[in-house]
Amino acid sequence: MGQKQRGSSDVDNEVKKRRRVGFSVIDDGVEAKDCITIYLVSSKEEFDAPESFVIHPVDLNNYFNDDGKIYGYEGLKITIWVSSISFYSYADIAFLSSSDRGKGITDLKSALQTIFAETLVDSKDEFLQKFMVDNDFVRTNISEGEVLKHKAFKEKICDSNQHTDSSASNVEVVRLVGGNMATGQLYSHLIPLTLLLVDGSSPIDVTDSQWEMYVVCQKTTDQQGEIQYRVIGFSAVYRFYHYPDDSRLRLSQILVLPPYQHKGYGRFLLEVLYDVAIAENVFDFTVEEPLDHFQIVRTCVDTLRLLRFDPIQNVVTKAVSLLKQGKLSKKTHCPRLLPPLSAVEDVRKSLKINKQQFLQCWEVLIYIGLNPVDKYTENFVSIISNHVKSEANEASNTVQMDDNLANQEEQLQKLVQEKVNQIKLIAEKVTVLHLRKKGVAVD
Structure with a gap:
């Protein structure tokens, strides 16, 4: 790792100046995400290129102290390059000065080793050489x-x-x-x-x-x-x-x-x-x-597969027909409209989709089947609301809910709306993909 430091005489002079003043400035530290930039590069030429691809980590702060901050440095800037060829990495550490102002001096090399381990090389020359040696x-x-x-x-x-x-x-x-x-x-x-x-x-x-x-x-x-x-x-x-x-x-x-x-x-x-x-x-x-973004991709993939799975088409059509028969709000009992166990088992055996995931896709299949959905939106939201309430009741032993009934209802309505929006998003993506697979041009 490259490292720049001021001369020892300069540091000694600054220490003496602080002693004459009689008090020291409190070290507020700097968050790791604010002083670290990571680039993914595929060649020597990209090393110093301004258009190199910048990586945006989920949370760098986790690797630096309990509060996610780096202490003991002024003007700290850490630049890290990761090779997309062999995934070796190199870190250049630059700062104006370093001193203990009450919270110690963060061991930067140790923290970076925690992340990059054996892939972290010591010098720029060694890193650039890897593009040839480890091609x-x-x-x-x-x-x-x-x-x-x-x-x-x-x-x-x-x-x-x-x-x-x-x-x-x-x-x-x-x-x-x-x-x-x-x-x-x-x-x-x-x-x-x-x-x-x-x-x-x-x-x-x-x-x-x-x-x-x-x-x-x-x-x-x-x-x-x-x-x-x-x-x-x-x-x-x-x-x-x-x-x-x-x-x-x-x-x-x-x-x-x-x-x-x-x-x-x-x-x-x-x-x-x-x-x-x-x-x-x-x-x-x-x-x-599964993380939220991946779950959307997964549900798109599974729903697309289910649209081509003949054994469940009749039960989907039946569920859609029930939603088209008048307003559910006027009925004394609003059905949950879940797939029969036989369909759940067929999907698991043939497509290897487990029950929990199939239920996620089931809601999307119904939404797609209601086309044009605007005419039946109220009924669809009622079904989703029933599903969300049922899930909330099942999770009540492990998830803390607000004691205030009005707040509970507000929380549930928010969850329902979020779920409906996600179903709509997935349904739109799946419809486009389904049409493309059938050879239909889609803008």
Whole structure:
């Protein structure tokens, strides 16, 4: 790591000046997010380029003291570069002065080591040299993996210094198994970005053979005609035992690198994971504490699959018909309108979608079936309200609710509106994707 400091004589003079004044300035510290900038670079040329891709971490403050602040520095600026080729990193630390003003001096090197571990190199020269020495890092570590699926993407997915035609961009998903040295090597280089970009993430035990990594790679040909692999994203999946002689897959981590997000790669990876679950006939496929954005992608993927799943179309049509039969507000009993257990079991067996996830998709399927939905909005909101209230009652033992009944009702109405808005968003995305798969042009 590069580090600039003032001469010792200058520091001594400042200490003497403070002693003559008779009191010291309280050190308010600086939040890590306010003095650290992280760049993702793919070449030596991008190192000093102003257009280099900036990474925006979830919460850097977690790695610095209990209050998330850095103490003991004036004019602190930390610039970190991460290679998108081999995921080595280098940090340049610059500051005007350093002194203990009552709260100590934060050990910056130790804090950065906590995040970047073995990928953090000591010098700029060493970091830049990695672009030459470790150019085959990804290809070497996935060479023993199983290629599961190829796909040509129309979107331009090249790094900023490349000009490859988007039509020539091929992507493949490779499966690596835990307990393998190559798997551990690749994962150890990817985990720093996972910690920075995925809220609440923690490293998995890659020595456990029940863990599997699914790596999304961009396959390109360089100017010398050599095939190169670049990591676009990855997922970590654990294979659990399910009584009596079955297994189930649980997705623990998934990350698409920032330059490639919102281009369909996360959806592609999720589709591959479902292909694996179906091909190997596991009990079901689950997700460990999904984040909101991922849950939207997941529900889009699953709803799209359910729209093409014939065994449930009749029960969806029946539920939609009930909502079209007059206003539910005028009826003495408002039904919850849940799918029959037989449909839940069919979906689990054939599509590997578990019950909880199917219920999320079920609401979207009904919304799509009500087209034009405006005419039946009141009935649909009533059904969603029933679902939210039922979920709230089931969670009342673990979730603290406001004692005031009026406040409770306000909270519930807010939850209902948020859920309806999310269902509408997902339904719109799914409808567009469904029409595209059928060959219908959509603006």
